[in-house]
Amino acid sequence: AEKKDGGSLPKKKKQKKKKKPQKNKSVSHVLTLVLQELSLLCKRDVNGVGMLYDLLRSRWLQALLKIYECLQHYLGKRPAPVTLQARALNREVIELLREAPQSGEIKELRRLLHSPHLKASPAQGKEKFAHGALCRLLYAGDKLVEVNGVPVEGLEPEQVINILALSQGTIMFKLIPVSDRPVSNQTTLYVRAMADYWPLQDPAIPCADAGLPFKKGEILQIVDQNDALWWQARKVSDLSACAGLIPSNHLLKRKQREFWWSQPFQPHLCLKSSMLFVLCILEEEEFGEFGQRVFIAGFRRSMRLCRRKARLNQQSCSSRCPSSCCSTLAAPYEEVVRYQRHPTDRHRLIILVGPAGVGVNELRRRLITSNPREFQSAIPHTTRVQKSYEMNGREYHYVSKETFENMVYSHRMLEYGEYKGYLYGTSIDAVRAVLEAGKICVIDLEPQGIQIARTYELKPYIIFIKPPSIGCMRQTRKNARIITDYYVNMKFKEEDLQEMEESAKKMEAQFGQFFDQVIVNDNLQEASAQLLSAVHRAQDEPQWVPAIWICSDTQP
Numbered sequence: 001a002e003k004k005d006g007g008s009l010p011k012k013k014k015q016k017k018k019k020k021p022q023k024n025k026s027v028s029h030v031l032t033l034v035l036q037e038l039s040l041l042c043k044r045d046v047n048g049v050g051m052l053y054d055l056l057r058s059r060w061l062q063a064l065l066k067i068y069e070c071l072q073h074y075l076g077k078r079p080a081p082v083t084l085q086a087r088a089l090n091r092e093v094i095e096l097l098r099e100a101p102q103s104g105e106i107k108e109l110r111r112l113l114h115s116p117h118l119k120a121s122p123a124q125g126k127e128k129f130a131h132g133a134l135c136r137l138l139y140a141g142d143k144l145v146e147v148n149g150v151p152v153e154g155l156e157p158e159q160v161i162n163i164l165a166l167s168q169g170t171i172m173f174k175l176i177p178v179s180d181r182p183v184s185n186q187t188t189l190y191v192r193a194m195a196d197y198w199p200l201q202d203p204a205i206p207c208a209d210a211g212l213p214f215k216k217g218e219i220l221q222i223v224d225q226n227d228a229l230w231w232q233a234r235k236v237s238d239l240s241a242c243a244g245l246i247p248s249n250h251l252l253k254r255k256q257r258e259f260w261w262s263q264p265f266q267p268h269l270c271l272k273s274s275m276l277f278v279l280c281i282l283e284e285e286e287f288g289e290f291g292q293r294v295f296i297a298g299f300r301r302s303m304r305l306c307r308r309k310a311r312l313n314q315q316s317c318s319s320r321c322p323s324s325c326c327s328t329l330a331a332p333y334e335e336v337v338r339y340q341r342h343p344t345d346r347h348r349l350i351i352l353v354g355p356a357g358v359g360v361n362e363l364r365r366r367l368i369t370s371n372p373r374e375f376q377s378a379i380p381h382t383t384r385v386q387k388s389y390e391m392n393g394r395e396y397h398y399v400s401k402e403t404f405e406n407m408v409y410s411h412r413m414l415e416y417g418e419y420k421g422y423l424y425g426t427s428i429d430a431v432r433a434v435l436e437a438g439k440i441c442v443i444d445l446e447p448q449g450i451q452i453a454r455t456y457e458l459k460p461y462i463i464f465i466k467p468p469s470i471g472c473m474r475q476t477r478k479n480a481r482i483i484t485d486y487y488v489n490m491k492f493k494e495e496d497l498q499e500m501e502e503s504a505k506k507m508e509a510q511f512g513q514f515f516d517q518v519i520v521n522d523n524l525q526e527a528s529a530q531l532l533s534a535v536h537r538a539q540d541e542p543q544w545v546p547a548i549w550i551c552s553d554t555q556p
């Protein structure tokens with residue numbers, strides 16, 4: 001500044017400049033001062049000063065101080081310059097340590113300093129530089145064009161590293177990616193995220209801006225999984241976007257566990273079998289189609305509002321587990337593949353899930369009545385006595401309690417419960433029978449049953465029926481009727497709507513990763529049309545399914 005202006009700086013600034021070095025005395029500077037004082041004391045032959053003087057002058061202590069100072073300096077820098085300066089320090093410390101006492105620690109330190117990672121030179125080539133780059137988003141072969149707007153084409157790696165080392169805050173790279181970026185294991189891996197991830201809330205991510213946020217249920221394309229902790233991925237919904245960092249399977253699982261353990265202890269009812277519900281069975285219904293009486297087998301009214309009674313008595317899993325037991329115990333990513341049902345294959349099972357009263361049964365009923373030759377429900381099993389006008393295998397499969405319990409123990413029930421001392425349930429066999437008849441089986445299920453139904457044989461397509469806003473429900477549900485613990489055909493009360501909204505949120509938070517499709521049931525006709533097209537899409541168009549379903553196809 002003095003040269004440019006051709007004069008001196010104003011007085012005030014000069015004074016300030018003088019004071020600064022006083023404030024920032026380094027440890028080595030203090031040590032030099034102490035040594036000067038000690039050397040004076042040595043001349044006066046003060047007891048023990050000679051030994052202290054020698055100790056403080058030893059080169060290995062100076063080496064340690066140097067390391068300390070450098071690290072202090074680096075700590076204040078973002079990003080930390082661990083390149084040229086670090087190597088220079090490395091060489092200096094190796095030199096200083098030659099004179100240090102031969103203790104085990106010093107030997108270990110020497111060994112570390114000689115390790116190839118620390119001794120690597122940028123002259124070893126651009127490839128090394130690209131590999132060790134900040135965010136693991138650069139590949140060997142990428143052509144670096146600009147760093148923070150500074151053209152770097154044709155510069156030596158050392159020069160580029162210098163620019164990087166002097167950079168503060170965010171570093172912007174402009175590069176031409178190598179045309180054949182390596183993809184792990186030759187084939188690209190696709191996964192369904194089974195948990196949410198927010199890089200900006202993760203203090204452990206090497207570069208938060210390079211992180212890829214995702215929500216459970218989203219399909220990710222993993223482009224690199226060479227690193228044990230951080231993978232690179234893109235969302236299939238936006239494959240043109242840059243890949244971002246995501247925690248590896250192992251790391252995300254560890255994070256989930258740590259989060260789970262950090263929560264205050266609460267009993268986890270969901271770990272117990274939650275498949276036994278208090279049911280409220282209403283008699284079967286008949287539906288007419290074009291004046292024709294059509295009996296729709298297995299079409300009992302939902303008992304889910306009665307299940308609400310059970311929920312009130314013993315709080316549900318989602319209200320107790322802060323992070324949900326399922327997601328804590330399960331793998332954070334599920335490998336998926338694109339699957340399209342062959343026209344001659346059996347249909348995929350359609351499962352409707354939703355909070356009580358949202359309209360699951362209404363939509364299912366409308367779908368089945370629209371074409372009973374194409375759609376059918378599964379005929380439930382019961383232990384109650386067959387009535388005179390009923391036919392075994394039409395309204396119900398009538399079985400003994402022993403047979404029913406055997407089916408439960410051998411995991412052949414998707415869902416079951418007890419009503420007035422009798423057992424009722426939907427079996428896998430009943431679903432299989434509909435599918436084998438060439439029809440599309442449509443059932444409703446409590447979300448806890450999803451895991452059991454998700455098999456390669458049934459390949460279920462899960463549709464979540466979501467309530468619209470409470471305001472919208474107040475309008476649309478004026479004439480709607482619900483079943484409560486005690487009443488059939490009762491009007492919706494405000495608390496029913498609130499509970500529906502709450503319950504939907506919990507379901508999405510706990511089971512959202514399994515939903516293939518979400519339909520908001522605001523307008524019945526529109527929701528019915530959406531359901532019909534979703535069901536056809538599930539059967540006729542490619543969908544993401546767990547990879548294990550497809551691999552298992554070859555198994556018996």
Ligand SMILES: Nc1ncnc2c1ncn2[C@@H]1O[C@H](COP(=O)(O)OP(=O)(O)OP(=O)(O)O)[C@@H](O)[C@H]1O
Binds near residue numbers: 355356360479480527
């Ligand atoms: N979009 C809608 N607009 C108006 N009324 C609706 C709508 N969807 C459903 N309903 C009505 O709401 C009431 C409850 O629907 P439905 O019985 O299908 O609910 P559900 O989700 O099966 O719950 P439950 O298990 O209690 O039967 C029915 O009277 C139904 O006709």
